[in-house]
Structures are given as structure tokens and as C-alpha cells.
Amino acid sequence: MMSKLTAPVVTGLTLTAALMTAVSSHAEIAIDAQLDYEISAYFNDRATSFLNSSIVDQRINNSVSLELELFTAWDNDDQTITFKPFFRQDEMDDERTHGDIRELMWNKLSDDYELKLGVGKVFWGVTESAHLVDIINQTDSVESIDGEQKLGQPMVQVLLEREWGNLDLFVLPYFRERTFAGSQARLSAGLDYAAADYESSSAEQNIDFAMRFNSYIDDFEYALSAFHGTSREAVVGFDYKAVDGVLVADQFRSYYPIISQIGVEVQYLNEGWAWKFEGIVRDGVPVSYYVNSTELLTWILQSEVIEELTGEKMPVPETMEISKGENYFATAAGFEYTQVGIWETRIDLGWVVEHIYDSRQEKASPGAFEHDVLLATRWAANDDADSTLLAGVVYDYEYEDYSVSIEGNTRLFDGLSLAVEARVFAPANDSPQIAFRDEDFVKLTLSYYL
Amino acid sequence: MKKILTSALLVAMAVSSWAQTPEEKGLEIAIEGDKRSEGYGDSKVKLKMVLIDKKGRQSSRDMRVKGLEGKGGEGDKSLMIFDTPKDQKGVAMLTFTHKVKSDDQWLFLPALKRVKKISSRNKSGPFVGSEFAFEDISSQEVEKYTYKYLRDETVNGMDCFVVENIPTDKYSGYTKQVVWIDKAEYRAVKIEYYDRKKSLLKTLVSQDYKQYLGKYWRPSLMVMTNHQTGKSTRLVYEDYAFNVGLKEKAFTKNSLKRAR
Incomplete structure (x- = not known):
């Protein structure tokens, strides 16, 4: 656990020390920090659970995190370095206790271009329910299940800002594996992840490329993007073990294929309406990462007999196979309608309706929305504490299951904010979301800004 | 070319002032006020916003505003960067x-690294919890109102024109504004805002005007009082600087991401 934390920290501090020394003639370094304390309470209302009892007994979880930001600028502010290390200590989940360099970026601005070199974060997209187009950064999914927390991505980025629009070019020389909760913790389905498998022979050192063009005409904004490299989203399968002659899932296997993706983003603002569309076409994604059941079956039938005869354990066969890559498309489309100052108050009320579709349908990866509708309301109090509330339901009309979420935010005083998040999962029995059935939770986060 | 036309128009209006309608005189005052603020190029200022509720409780926000004067037929550009409250640090807003x-x-939004376009429909909404609406803090272009000169009046010993401004945008939260403009320097010293029901909503008083570069007058303090809620907001301006050499590239969508 310590080594997991120390490695990125030591690397980061060494690099920063070197960089800061290099610019020591302009040694003015601005430092900010955010310290979070988070407490989560889990509920399940069923007598039996999919989860093992040690997980179910974890009713309350405490966690703290610290994010620092060091910043320096020189060359008339045309060159900057930003360093953002992040650490979390989690009471229950060793996988969630982790450190990351969210950002360590040298930024150079010139008349014709902007260059970024280092580790950073890039967001693409317009919709709220799903971030289909967004592909530069890996999701730090132990941080939050909404997919909006990201791991720092090593990159070289060149940005060209012209009359006709903005063109971003990326070279991404290193891949970050997605983080997942540990098997003894909440939101893990009780299984660990085996080491990742890659399509690329250079594994996480595969060099990925991406580009995005974006522009606008009045209230119409659009972007086109392309990516070629290792998918940020893994195709997930299971390793099995035999227990009393029965196959049971032992651990998750994740396979990161090489994909090509084209993305489109469109947003049109018209009076109180914001119309949004995101779509991707992806090529090279295997439909499944499956088990060769014949070999496994043979192993189950024979291993005990062989062990009895020879006294030696027969190794579990390598059984994962990958189906042929194919292409699919996914879209998220809808609108947000905002009423300014409802009921003659200062409150703004927004209505969000989005539809998400994945052409793979039931073969889509477990995290994907195959055929879902998001209905949400967004409240902005416009008070001096900047209080906001977002409440929504995601309904899958094929599986007829849904999940409800509420996220609220307010400031207690300058320097201390409070966030509330609650989620209720109501998956159908045949739904891929069934693993979340007993994971309903309420989470309070206090954020202290130094 | 445009300047020549404007001057010709002004001369024509001055010559014919005996036959001027209140609308013509109102417009003439607005054009003259606008002309006097022309040529500042670019500007930088620090701003402290103090929100005061009915019971006198205060909370404050610090921000910096960079401005770039529009060239030709374009309006001004502005970039506003928030420093406090601390959880809002790095939030930035770009307006064309x-x-x-x-x-x-x-x-x-720095936490998500997300740039979001805001609907102009929101212009009547409160700006960051204050008594200022988005439309109150945006650059006042002549074309955004129709004008009507009402009368002359003295405010704090200053001889003023009183002009009625009617917003041309149907999404404005106001049916009209009554503006007191001092005759000596064409500064808006007081504005009354009337809501959609035509009743008095707010009063803005601008004071401690200082002159920069020997030409441009800017208030050091603006106080907006909401008569219907009893709340008020003070804007305290500090360290104004003009012609500091800001470039177009500091006012682009992309520049938001590196604004600090």
C-alpha cells in the first residue's frame, strides 16, 4: 500500500523539484490545496445479497483525500508549469487508497500555437448522461462511479487556434489502466481484477494518437474528433474456478483492444433550450472476452481425479479467448431546458432529457448504456453559497431497470464546502447492473480549501 | 469611415437640435458617452464583490477582469477570472x-476542465449570487437600447441628463432603465432598473470616479440595491490599468483553460 502511494509521489516531487529549479530565477510558486473528508453510508433492504457478508457489513466508510496544486509562470506568463498531485486514503478499500499525478504540465504559448508537454486532463463532450466522445484520459473509477474523475494522462498536445476553428493534436505515449474497487470493498461485485491484457504488443507503452477540431457559428457549436490507440474502456470477462465441481467466477479479466474512434459533438443553444448530440463510431472492439468452456469442463471433470492419482494439482487452463473485433456506434442526444427565475425567485430550474443508444445492445460492455433515458432536474439557487442540486433517474427501457441519483453542493463559508451524493440502484434480475443491487449509498463530502 | 459617419451624424444632430425629439436627444447622449470611452484598447482591473443580505451579513468574492475593445463593428470582449471563494478559484467566464x-x-469549470457555452437567455439571471444580473455587468453597447431624454436633474451637485433606456433584447429582465448621466463627463452616476411588471427593482449608484490615461472615467465603487429584497451588492474596483498590451489570443475559448 505504501509503495503504491510513494512511487507516483516520489516521481512527481523529483520532477517538480527539477522543473522548479530550472525556472528558479522566477521562483514565485503559487500553492493551493484541497482537503476532502468523505463519509459514505450503504443500505440494502434485502435479506439475501449477492455480496459476501464482509462487504455487506461495511455500512459506513470514511475516506480522506488531498490534492495540491503548484503553479509557476514566467516568460511574461507565456510559459507555465502546473503540478497537481493527488492522494486518497480509504478506510475499507486498498485499491481506492491511491495516489496519482493529476497534472504535471509544461505549457508554452506562442503566437501561432500552444504546446503542452507532460501529464494532464482533457475533456471532450456536451451531454450530461454519458461522455461517449471523451477519450483522452482514463477514468479513475474508484473515485466516483459517475466516470467524471480521471487519471492524469501523459501527452504531447499541440493546439492551433485559427479563424476557422481550433485544432488539437495529441500524441499519447503511455496508457493508464482503469482503477477498480478491490474485491473486499463496496462497488466491486466481490471480485478482483487480474492484470490487464492488451492487444498491443507494447502493452501500456503503445503510442496513441488523437485529434479534435472544434468551432462555432453563433449559438451552434460543433466538434469532430478521431482517436487511434488502446481503448480506455476494457472488454471484461471472468476467470473461473471450480468449487465442488461447479464453475464460479474467480476474478475479472480486462482486455484493452486497439481501437479507432470517430466522434461528433453538436450543441445548439436556442432561447432557453440547449440541444445536444454526441456520437461515436468505434472499430476494433471485440464483442466479448469469453471462456473456452470445453477446456474448462474437461479440467473440472479431470483435475480432481488426476490430483488423486498423481498427487499433483492440474493447472487451470488459459481459457480466455477474444472474439473478432468489430465496429459499433453509440449516441447520446437530448436537451436541457432552463427556466430562469422560476416562481419569481432567484432560482433557475433546468430540465435535462437525454437518450443513450449503443448499437451492440445486450452485447455492450457492462458500463455502457445500451438503451437508456436520462430524466433530470437541475436547480441553481443563485444564492451567496452557490447552492446547486441535480436529481435524476436513468431508466433502461429494455431491461426495465433504473437508478436514481441526487447530487447537491453548497458552501458553508469561504474555504469549506459540502457536497451530498445519493444513489439508488434498482436493476432487473437479468440486467448487467445487477452487481450494484445492494450498493445504494449516501455520501457526504466536506471540502476544505487551504 | 464609421467614425466620420458618426461625427457627421452628431454635427447634423447638433445643428438641428432645436428640432430634436426626446428620442433623438437620448440617443445623442448615449452616442457621446460611448464615444468618450472609445480607444481604451484593453484594460485590466481587480474587483471585490461584497454581497450584503437583509440582515447586513456579508460574503465576498474576488475576481479579475480583462477587457479588449472591439474593433470595427465588433463589440468588446471580456474575460473574468474568479479567485475567491476558494472553491470557485479558476472558474472563468468569457464574453463576446x-x-x-x-x-x-x-x-x-476547472475541476472538470470543461468549457460550457451559456445561453444568452440567462442574461436576466443573477450573476454569481449577487444583485447584479448578467446583463448589468456586460459591456453596454449603444445598440442594446432605445433612448428617450426625460429631463435635467442635479445629483450630488452634478448637473445630469436623465435618460430612459429601453432594452431591445426581449430576454432582458427590465422594461426600462432610468439613467442619470453627468453633463460634464458623460458618466452614468445612477441607474434605476424597472422589472417586467414595471415596478422599481434596483438602483445602481456609481461613485468615486477616477480618470485614467487622462481620458477614461471609471467608478471605484458601485452599489446595487435591490428594493424588493433589501439585499445589496458592492463592487469595489482596484488597480485599473489601460493599454496594457493584451492580445486577442487572451480572449479565446481556449484561453479560458489557461486563465489564472
Whole structure:
């Protein structure tokens, strides 16, 4: 656990020390920090659970995190370095206790271009329910299940800002594996992840490329993007073990294929309406990462007999196979309608309706929305504490299951904010979301800004 | 060319002032006020916003505003960067003011690294919890109102024109504004805002005007009082600087991401 934390920290501090020394003639370094304390309470209302009892007994979880930001600028502010290390200590989940360099970026601005070199974060997209187009950064999914927390991505980025629009070019020389909760913790389905498998022979050192063009005409904004490299989203399968002659899932296997993706983003603002569309076409994604059941079956039938005869354990066969890559498309489309100052108050009320579709349908990866509708309301109090509330339901009309979420935010005083998040999962029995059935939770986060 | 036309128009209006309608005189005052603030190029200022509720409780926000004067037929551009409250640090807002069509406005959310376009429909909404609406803080272009000169009046010993401004944008939260403009320097020293029901909503008083570069007058303090809620907001301006050499590239959608 310590080594997991120390490695990125030591690397980061060494690099920063070197960089800061290099610019020591302009040694003015601005430092900010955010310290979070988070407490989560889990509920399940069923007598039996999919989860093992040690997980179910974890009713309350405490966690703290610290994010620092060091910043320096020189060359008339045309060159900057930003360093953002992040650490979390989690009471229950060793996988969630982790450190990351969210950002360590040298930024150079010139008349014709902007260059970024280092580790950073890039967001693409317009919709709220799903971030289909967004592909530069890996999701730090132990941080939050909404997919909006990201791991720092090593990159070289060149940005060209012209009359006709903005063109971003990326070279991404290193891949970050997605983080997942540990098997003894909440939101893990009780299984660990085996080491990742890659399509690329250079594994996480595969060099990925991406580009995005974006522009606008009045209230119409659009972007086109392309990516070629290792998918940020893994195709997930299971390793099995035999227990009393029965196959049971032992651990998750994740396979990161090489994909090509084209993305489109469109947003049109018209009076109180914001119309949004995101779509991707992806090529090279295997439909499944499956088990060769014949070999496994043979192993189950024979291993005990062989062990009895020879006294030696027969190794579990390598059984994962990958189906042929194919292409699919996914879209998220809808609108947000905002009423300014409802009921003659200062409150703004927004209505969000989005539809998400994945052409793979039931073969889509477990995290994907195959055929879902998001209905949400967004409240902005416009008070001096900047209080906001977002409440929504995601309904899958094929599986007829849904999940409800509420996220609220307010400031207690300058320097201390409070966030509330609650989620209720109501998956159908045949739904891929069934693993979340007993994971309903309420989470309070206090954020202290130094 | 445009300047020549404007001057010709002013001369024509001055010559014919004996036959001037209140609308013509109102417009003439607005054009003269606008002309006097022309040529500042670019500007930088620090701003402290103090929100005061009915019971006198205060909370404050610090921000910096960079401005770039529009060239030709374009409106001004502005970039506002928030320093406090601390949880809002790094939030930035870019506005392209347009003379006739709706302004373009983008908000940068640093935690998500997301740039969001804001609907111009929101212009009547409160600006960051204050008594100022988005439309109150945006650049005041002549074309955004129709004008009517009402009378002369003295405010704090200053001889003023009193002009009625009617917003041309149907999304404005106001039916009219009554503006007191001092005759000596064409500064708006007081504005009354009337809501959609035509009742008095707010009063803005601008004071401690200082002159910069020997030409441009800017208030050091603006106080907006909401008569219907009893709340008020003070804007305290510090360290104004003009012609500091800001470039177009500091006012682009992309520049929001590196604004600090």
C-alpha cells in the first residue's frame, strides 16, 4: 500500500523539484490545496445479497483525500508549469487508497500555437448522461462511479487556434489502466481484477494518437474528433474456478483492444433550450472476452481425479479467448431546458432529457448504456453559497431497470464546502447492473480549501 | 469611415437640435458617452464583490477582469477570472459582446476542465449570487437600447441628463432603465432598473470616479440595491490599468483553460 502511494509521489516531487529549479530565477510558486473528508453510508433492504457478508457489513466508510496544486509562470506568463498531485486514503478499500499525478504540465504559448508537454486532463463532450466522445484520459473509477474523475494522462498536445476553428493534436505515449474497487470493498461485485491484457504488443507503452477540431457559428457549436490507440474502456470477462465441481467466477479479466474512434459533438443553444448530440463510431472492439468452456469442463471433470492419482494439482487452463473485433456506434442526444427565475425567485430550474443508444445492445460492455433515458432536474439557487442540486433517474427501457441519483453542493463559508451524493440502484434480475443491487449509498463530502 | 459617419451624424444632430425629439436627444447622449470611452484598447482591473443580505451579513468574492475593445463593428470582449471563494478559484467566464445579436458567453469549470457555452437567455439571471444580473455587468453597447431624454436633474451637485433606456433584447429582465448621466463627463452616476411588471427593482449608484490615461472615467465603487429584497451588492474596483498590451489570443475559448 505504501509503495503504491510513494512511487507516483516520489516521481512527481523529483520532477517538480527539477522543473522548479530550472525556472528558479522566477521562483514565485503559487500553492493551493484541497482537503476532502468523505463519509459514505450503504443500505440494502434485502435479506439475501449477492455480496459476501464482509462487504455487506461495511455500512459506513470514511475516506480522506488531498490534492495540491503548484503553479509557476514566467516568460511574461507565456510559459507555465502546473503540478497537481493527488492522494486518497480509504478506510475499507486498498485499491481506492491511491495516489496519482493529476497534472504535471509544461505549457508554452506562442503566437501561432500552444504546446503542452507532460501529464494532464482533457475533456471532450456536451451531454450530461454519458461522455461517449471523451477519450483522452482514463477514468479513475474508484473515485466516483459517475466516470467524471480521471487519471492524469501523459501527452504531447499541440493546439492551433485559427479563424476557422481550433485544432488539437495529441500524441499519447503511455496508457493508464482503469482503477477498480478491490474485491473486499463496496462497488466491486466481490471480485478482483487480474492484470490487464492488451492487444498491443507494447502493452501500456503503445503510442496513441488523437485529434479534435472544434468551432462555432453563433449559438451552434460543433466538434469532430478521431482517436487511434488502446481503448480506455476494457472488454471484461471472468476467470473461473471450480468449487465442488461447479464453475464460479474467480476474478475479472480486462482486455484493452486497439481501437479507432470517430466522434461528433453538436450543441445548439436556442432561447432557453440547449440541444445536444454526441456520437461515436468505434472499430476494433471485440464483442466479448469469453471462456473456452470445453477446456474448462474437461479440467473440472479431470483435475480432481488426476490430483488423486498423481498427487499433483492440474493447472487451470488459459481459457480466455477474444472474439473478432468489430465496429459499433453509440449516441447520446437530448436537451436541457432552463427556466430562469422560476416562481419569481432567484432560482433557475433546468430540465435535462437525454437518450443513450449503443448499437451492440445486450452485447455492450457492462458500463455502457445500451438503451437508456436520462430524466433530470437541475436547480441553481443563485444564492451567496452557490447552492446547486441535480436529481435524476436513468431508466433502461429494455431491461426495465433504473437508478436514481441526487447530487447537491453548497458552501458553508469561504474555504469549506459540502457536497451530498445519493444513489439508488434498482436493476432487473437479468440486467448487467445487477452487481450494484445492494450498493445504494449516501455520501457526504466536506471540502476544505487551504 | 464609421467614425466620420458618426461625427457627421452628431454635427447634423447638433445643428438641428432645436428640432430634436426626446428620442433623438437620448440617443445623442448615449452616442457621446460611448464615444468618450472609445480607444481604451484593453484594460485590466481587480474587483471585490461584497454581497450584503437583509440582515447586513456579508460574503465576498474576488475576481479579475480583462477587457479588449472591439474593433470595427465588433463589440468588446471580456474575460473574468474568479479567485475567491476558494472553491470557485479558476472558474472563468468569457464574453463576446455583440452590438445587435445576442452575446456569446462561455464558462470554464476547472475541476472538470470543461468549457460550457451559456445561453444568452440567462442574461436576466443573477450573476454569481449577487444583485447584479448578467446583463448589468456586460459591456453596454449603444445598440442594446432605445433612448428617450426625460429631463435635467442635479445629483450630488452634478448637473445630469436623465435618460430612459429601453432594452431591445426581449430576454432582458427590465422594461426600462432610468439613467442619470453627468453633463460634464458623460458618466452614468445612477441607474434605476424597472422589472417586467414595471415596478422599481434596483438602483445602481456609481461613485468615486477616477480618470485614467487622462481620458477614461471609471467608478471605484458601485452599489446595487435591490428594493424588493433589501439585499445589496458592492463592487469595489482596484488597480485599473489601460493599454496594457493584451492580445486577442487572451480572449479565446481556449484561453479560458489557461486563465489564472
